[in-house]
Amino acid sequence: MPPFHQGRLSFMGKNAKFGVTSFAIPFTICCSYMPLRLVGVNMSHCKPNLLSSMNKPIILAAGCLLLMLMCMRLQGQTGCTDPQAGNYDPQAVQNDGSCTYPFTQYQLSTEARLALKENSGLLWAGEQLWTQLDSGGPNELYQINPETGAVVKRVVIANAENVDWEDLASDGEYVYVGDFGNNQGTRTDLAVYKLSMAGLLAAADGDSLQADLIAFSYKDQNSFEPQQGQTAYDCEAFFAHGDSLHVFTKNWAQNATSHYVLPTQPGVYEIEAVEQLQTGMLVTAADINPAGKEAVLIGYNLSFTDFNAYMWVLSDFQPGRFFSGNKRKISLGSLLSNGQIEAVAYKTKDEGYISAEELSQPPITIPASLYTFSTAAWQSEPTSIAGPHGNELFAFYPNPATDVLYLTARRAGRYELLNLIGQQVLQGNLLPDVQQRQDLRQLRRGVYLLRIQDGHASHTFRLILK
Template sequence: MRNILMVFVLALLPLLGISQDISKLTNLSDDIAETSGLVFFDNRLITHNDSGGMNALYEINTETGNISRTVTIQNATNVDWEDICTDNDHIYIGDFGNNNGNRTNLKIYKVRKTDYLGSEQVSAELIEFSYEDQNDFTSSPNNTNFDAEALISFGSDLYIFTKNWVDQRTNIYRLPKTSGSYVAEKIDDFDSEGLVTGGTFNPLANKVVLSGYSGIRAFAIELRGFSNGKFSNGVIDKYNLNIPLTASFQTEGVTYSDVSSFYISSEKNALGSAALYSLVSNTLGIDDFNLIQNEVYPNPAGEMLTIVGTIDLDRIEIYDYLGKKVYEDSLANKNIDISEFSKGVYILKLYAGNRTSSVKFLKE
């Protein structure tokens, strides 16, 4: 009780800084209080519960938060369902929650959309996997980098974004969409500075949006301008989300509904009820803080690195590729002398209000 009281006190402090407003639509039914993933298609918003929940998908009435339809996956077990995504033909359900880091039965259930739309009892194909870089399966509760809660469909593959309890980063693994047993290939990672809990790829806007939280702060991360099979080589924008104190900050699911609109869900916890929110992408300030790669030049850079734009920055930081901070300027000088930097890849982090942008650059 003392710890819970302390969290309530911290929640009231103004030290959390400026947050990004999102709109609360409704509380969620107690039957989906453990909502963990979201997907939207055929004008239906669909969720599921996490560990210990039923092997079922639930359609949500976005006005009341009640369940309007339930579809059971007959040949599935909900060990710890953590996210859901779709492509043109299938629904993919990630049973890969792994808080202890010791699971050896990680899997993704694959359901035909036509089956889902036509029946309330369906069967799934199975994609089983392990992580290519995990060798130790000792149980370590909330102290592992092999937990995962975010799954997206991108092109011909599935991508898992991990929830790293140890280093607060997210690792990105690739899997094929065909049924079978695989070793998930680690293809990328970046510093999420918090626990990633959900993900969606919006093909209409060509961006990935991730949900998550750090302490009692909920956040969203946008990845855009990425290329060459990586997700971190474009711009990474992070925003605090202004969750009301009467609702849970523990955001879990995120999905796009059109080119600029997203749904976000939070599961019930000691601080508040499970809830459903809407977020419109143009509120994230793309127009007034458009720090894309060609506005940080030259890249590759030699002696100087210049930031173009009229937005006022609060702070600039540069990290080497091992994560060590090698430069910081609270005056936010937009002409940076990097002549003494060693050759290699660096990450430039720009701070303005509640927003952070990260861009990679090469020092020649």
């Protein structure tokens, strides 16, 4: 095998018994194979000296093939890297987006009934929860109390028109209002309004703010004829991430979504789709968590056989390609139970709010509601820290647990243990700075949600019993 000398690969030969053709194949394989650079081999020093025997080209080719296999091994095996998936591959080190999951149901927790029946869009910013009204509503944003659902204050966007406002987003400095509802696919005035987040949070009830305009159109839309219930260019969902707005369409004909990227700077843009996902639902809202590591799409299916709401949890994705990683579809139950799911907003890395506008299907009327959700149970990296852990208000250990769980809290409160469909299996009370011992022996082994509450906050953790 050719020797290595100071990071260089040398091919030694003295006699010229073979022509270029007989040498070309092994030399080309070795000197042009780019991954060799990954192991520190400087291929620019390869020189095709003529070889002195019939065996040397064969040895050279075999050596290069071995190096190629080494490089491929270093690059890592691709596959499903999520232990919760049905096709988990423990040998895989790179996620190829192929993970598949069992049917999963989740029960939303009702937080409040909302005073705004036609709410569409949620935003958690500066410890405040904001919403808006959709098609034809006032050009106003509303801060709401998440505990009561009442309106705290309203702020007018003076230079904006609410043609069909559908979602809210923020990048930490600015708030974006998505005026891109397009039920028939006929609109040529799609827009996003951009305003100061600091100005919004500081505004008093009834104040007016000015916004900049980001106008856009879809590059692949060629027809603007009315297509009620069939258009691929309706939209109700977006979020801000990096230096862009990520727009997710509501494809009525295919129950799918396309992901478009829109700059955050004011201007007029023609945007292109970068990826698609067959969601099996109409996407009505989207958000990404504060860490930028997990995103959700929510929506519903309106068919007679599947009148349900859903949430897609997206994680372990490549930068800017949110459909490239793990894609887990969660059933949120019937629309006749939860109402018409319209908005979502993360509050923490794995908790947030979902809202539904009023759904009236005589003789049934489902009131507009605010729900809480947690994705902790589906995070691909389970907690396995030895000893007490949690947040600054609560602590519990061990996790994973076997027979006993110990909990402490700085303030009086209560805790409950839920299975993955939201059913309570245990509950108890917490006293300030008193360790609580909870027996777990009667429970089946698996993944649970531990929810700890006091008078000020509610926190949900993922707990593994083994």
